[in-house]
Amino acid sequence: MDPFRRAKIILLCDLCKTVHLQSHCERCHINLCQTCVGKHLSDSSIRHKVVLYKYRKSLNYSTCPHHADELCNHYCEKCDIPVCSTCVSSSKHEGHDISDILEKLCAKTESLQKDLDELETRIYPRYEEMASDVQTEKVELETNYGKLTTIADQQGEILHREITAIVNQRKSDIQEMKNNHLSTLNKNTDEITQKITELKQIMSDLKSILKSNDVSLTSTYKSRNSEFRTLPPKVRVTVPSLSAQKINKDQLNEMFGSLSPLSINTEHGDTMKPSEAVSSPPVKPLLDEPRVTATIDTGYGELYSVSCLSEDQVWTCGDNNTMKLLNLQSKLLTSIQTKSGNDPRDIAVTRDGDLVYIDYRDRTINLIKNKQIQTVITLQGWRPGFVCSTASDDLLVTMVSDDGKQSKVVRYSGSTEKQSIQFDDQGRPLYSSGNIKYLSENKNLDICVADRSVRAVVVVNQSGKLRFRYNGHPSNTEQSFNPVGLTTDSQSHILTADYHNHRIDILDQDGQFLRYIHCYLYTPWGLCVDIRDNLFVSERFTAKVNKIQYI
Structure with a gap:
């Protein structure tokens, strides 16, 4: 005889215990006759799911871990585990409350x-x-x-x-x-x-x-x-005299007028677990042994700048007029030539993922959006050097005067100049007149400049007031400190490429030396970090980009 037909004859309704079952409630795991289905569904507080018995989902009984040929069709309330019949009769569960696995399953x-x-x-x-x-x-x-x-x-x-x-x-x-x-x-x-x-x-x-x-x-x-x-x-x-106060x-x-402080409050819902107040980003410790996780061959004769578009795509520029977007496998994804045909001096990726490049020779700062080049700034009497994009989507640009005697950092919003930083409180120049000055905005909004000509990292606050100068670690007994590329990360670390010493100096936001990154680098030049604080280092004369995990 068909097992199902035999079961249909044998099994009775779990409610009335007298009529053959016809249906099954998958929500409550009970069998029902036609009459009892209506009674069962009358409890509207539960979302019942009644199906014909033959379409019910079969139960998967677990095999007893102690008796491999038996199924666990009982439940020990004290041990809170399914057990088989042999387990129930053993001394291990003597005196324990034992219930039917189906009843327990229904409650669960x-x-x-x-x-x-x-x-x-x-x-x-x-x-x-x-x-x-x-x-x-x-x-x-x-x-x-x-x-x-x-x-x-x-x-x-x-x-x-x-x-x-x-x-x-x-x-x-x-x-x-x-x-x-x-x-x-x-x-x-x-x-x-x-x-x-x-x-x-x-x-x-x-x-x-x-x-x-x-x-x-x-x-x-x-x-x-x-x-x-x-x-x-x-x-x-x-x-007469003018007594200036x-x-x-x-x-x-x-x-x-004062700016009220930014108020960040966390509201706790009465039905949810209280959430913790907004806090600073988690501290990420520096690795004792940084390691290179990828190397990109850019194909330039000499490589200058690198800027992250994502964790596995970087923009690069070198000794020709073509800027290249490459992945970690050195595959060329996109290439764009400068409008003038001149070599780009520096590049930066904006918050929107657009590319900005500096044309030193024709005095312009250019934006590439959807592969279309737009000149946003043309200078008079000054030449742009290096650029970075800020948290507020402004551009910070280093520039030197035509006569080569002055240098400054200028903040632009679009094509509008918002700030010029050139002198300290005593009217002395903050920066040398040298051409190479990579820069970056730190998380605390400090503006950090690697001034290669005076072998120093110069850091000013958001208002342009000098905070400190870093001239290399005092214990350096090798070649003198020669900072070129510079970047900052989520921990407010300042990282600068020490070109002659073939390494990266890591500082905290107050200019205190933390440690070096060596990783067998050769002539490190440009730097950038991605959103996960992976460091990308361009080597000038090997024309390679190294991706380094250091925190």
């Missing part, structure tokens, strides 16, 4: 189904809602912070107008004093000139009288010498 299934229901109907939708809210906030972020920047610009314009008005008033007062001074001196000059004219006439008359020997004229002469012995008053005018930066900041 009920618990699992409740968990699933809660996840599907309550928890997961909340997470989706939160993700949507965060995405909306990210979309609004640019607009909101743009408004703050606009307010700052407007406040700056107001202060500029007030200062200009004060300066113009002082200049007007100075001009008025100058005119009064000159008028007084002119009046004094006129008085003296009149006396001189009279003296000349008297002296001429005396000469005529003496020459004539005329008794009448001589006897009638009246001396006026006593009148002129008293000299005219001499006017002395003191030039020392600018109090704190008061100036207060006049400008």
